[in-house]
Amino acid sequence: MPIPPEIFLLPPGSDATLQQQIQQIVAEAIVSGRCAAGEKVPSSRRLAAHLAVSRITITVAYNELVANEYLVARDRSGYFVADTAPRRPRFDDPVRHARPGVAWADRLTRPVRQRDDILRPPNWMDYRFPFIYGQSDPELFDHANWRACALRAVGRRDFDTLAQDRYQSDDPMLVEFILRHILPRRGIHAQPDQILITMGGQNALWMIAQLLLSDGEVAIVENPCFPGLRRIFDQMGHVGRSVDVDAGGLPPERIPEDAQLVFTTPSHHAPTNVTMPIDRRIEMLERAARDDFLIVEDDYEFEMSFLAPPSPALKSLDQDGRVIYVGSFSKSIFPGLRLGYVVGDRLMIEEMRKLRSVVLRHPPSHIQRSTAYFLSLGHYDAQVARLARHYGQRRAIMESCIRVHGLTPVGGESHGGSSFWMRAPEGVDTTRLALDLRADSVLIEPGAAFFAHRAPDRSHYRIAYSSIPANRIQDGMARLARAMERAVGGQGGSAMPND
Template sequence: MRLGEYELMWRQLLPARLHAGDGPPLQVQLRTALVGAILDGRLPTGLRLPSGRELAQLAAVSRNTVVLVYERLVADGFLEARPRDGYFVSNGIERVQVRDVHAHDAPERPDWNARMARAEAGHRALRWLDRPEGWRRFRYPFVYGQFDPRLFPLSDWRECSRQALEVGAVEAWGQDGQGSDSPLLIDQLIRRVLPRRGIAATPDEVLLTLGTQHGLYLLGELFALPGAVIGIEDPGYMDARNIFARRSASVQPLPVDDRGLSLSAELAACDYVYCTPSHQCPTGVTMSTDRRVALLERAAHRDQVIFEDDYDPETQYVGQPLPALKAIDKSDRVIYLSSLSKMLAPGLRLGYVVAPAPVIAKLRVLRRLMLRQPPGNNQLAAALFIQQGHYDRLLHQMRETLTARAAAVSHALQRYLPDASFGAPHGGSSIWLRLPGRVDTLALRAACIAQGVLFDPGEPFFHRAMTEPFIRLGFSSIPLERIDAGIRELARIVAHHTR
């Protein structure tokens, strides 16, 4: 073919530029572009493709890359190789047929707005913590719950993932597990992870989830019944509040002080109590030992059940971490939730619930109604990651990193925002900050976003309206070297918005 005649077409079909580096290999990028054009009909059957040299020039890749892609596409049936004539689009490919969704003769559609009106009314009452699209490109991302990719042991995880994809491993996890979990991961949680929190458990007392939020949803399905009263810390984790509020239970806000969840009069009216004793969300306060003991005694006296969300459980970097409530519970009334995702990567979505065996059996049934089990390959990769010592090494590295970042944020706040109030963190990865004066935190956030500074506003954490200007500064994803400049920029913007 004469390339000049079709050069514009090929430049439009190919990506503007194939990128070498952290993304997919060049072969994968080129193959994806060609396969997409073939399947959606932009490259019709019988069309002759450019020669290897011509396409290499157009795509700015080596000729060997193009030849390897062509050969693989021939093997997969997308292309046909004709000796001394070139490569042609095969006629054996089934193309995607795109229907016109706006056809005038389409039958009358349901009134979806009317059908969802009741659900929409409930959604409008919920408070969320949303972040702007593309927040990862912000220069100063003081956000909580995100990880720094530079700290993730990618080579170790890749090796564990490779082992999880070996033939014997795939034959095991590739089958439908009928709702069961990876025995190896459950074993590693019981022997290597839970003991750090002082918890002893048997396999029938542990259920894997797609993160802590999934576990909370299952608990809401099981226990948030009409007439039940569920106490939630105020301020507290808004997704727990939202999950329980979506059910028929009554949500009771519970005050928090400098020792964690307060033993208030409101607590006595609750059937269930949700709390985050390790590092309270969002204040970061650790519940004291005497408060933990008193809370458990009251729960036993009033026949209450406690949902313990072990928030940032293994990031204590000042002193020794206190054992979980579950570890000192003598009456078996604490249901424990935690996650591997915060430490490994939020997108991994691997959490777990520890509860009495009859409760786990019921939760397993509910989970099966949503999904059979978490993806088997991720379960096995995580189990191998823990078993081979990578998880322990990552914990040590994260503690060192968070220690340095916590100190940097604290020092910068004392220097640039001396009138603000906060408690120096002893663990976790965030600081709960009370800004000086009167500040419209939503207007402040918008101004900060415009300057590349991002923080979590305090409003969504409160059951009712926030009466003081609180914000949360996370430091798990911002590099150490940017913290001082980021806090300085935050202070400059705060000064312009303080009344």
């Protein structure tokens, strides 16, 4: 008996192509059992008329379903549900008895501790003026070449490499490019056994903390700093000591003598963007040698040094092997890539490799290979140059707006980056200000999440220009300035209680 076309309906609001949507609805009907093996599906003409799409779209979708063994084509008879089509298993509902449930709150021995996070709505793209950090502008991304690299990575030539479980090893093509092209730009020279591919910078920081911090170890973090690092410490039950930064980043003379591990962001301090001077970097290494502590250098945004040439990485000045270097492609390619790398002593990398294998073995091979092609074919360098050019233009517009509206940037010398660290007038709570601005379709990031609990601060905020088109910056900044004036006047400027 032929299957009536009326059982097939296109899903509303789908981002997939019509061909993909048709494949999905037919496959779902087969897997769910609504269409049985041997039944004839509607002809391409009937289904096209029912769905108001072209007949060729239906034909192409049917042919894909034949290739995937959902359908079979019979000459002059049409398409039928294949005997080999997958089926979703069916289970009888179990007999349920009234029993007390599991007290999960008591079973969780290490629940995740809550800490203020960066205030950012998940639907940030729906706002017209998103001054938020770390998100990519789709207009600046090289979609065509990334797609070509991804297709090449899953092609027949690379399939054997991708299909195998690499256990603890990484993609040799990606490692080789990082060693030969990325690290030398930072003055770093390393060997393949001194590098590990990670699932982004935070994954790298977590592994480092797991291996180097135990009870009684003294870890130093910058204040303010990347909130994700403090969350790692919270989950470990470790209390890091915060050292306030100044116009040159982390001051070496403020690092206590009993420090054993120091986390720092010298190229672009998070979140102030200040660049640590060379003499301070040398002083920090001398202090590390004298007091015998290790340094974790998070070089998360070095590619965005478009105002001045990037300073040599702390790792490049290290003669004692005390610096563990963390890099990431999240800001330069796109944040959803979640791919980074660590450079360190061979023994440290070997132990990190073992720890990584406990959780995920290695980052997905096709992601590593796609990235390797994107880097090696020159698309990465072109992407970075394009970002720097547009970011420079946007930064100039934002700097002008800051001056015109009398807003207050803070920090010291910066070589670039993609954001400004700002301070509101006295009495203005930037957390409340950020919530009020949403009604005007403006997003900013209040600074409370970046500070240690011992020194709560609601007067700072961050505004970024990576996600907002240049032609919207002036209007968005004017709205921010008007909201700030209202807050100073007492409308929304009262302090909120600290957590």
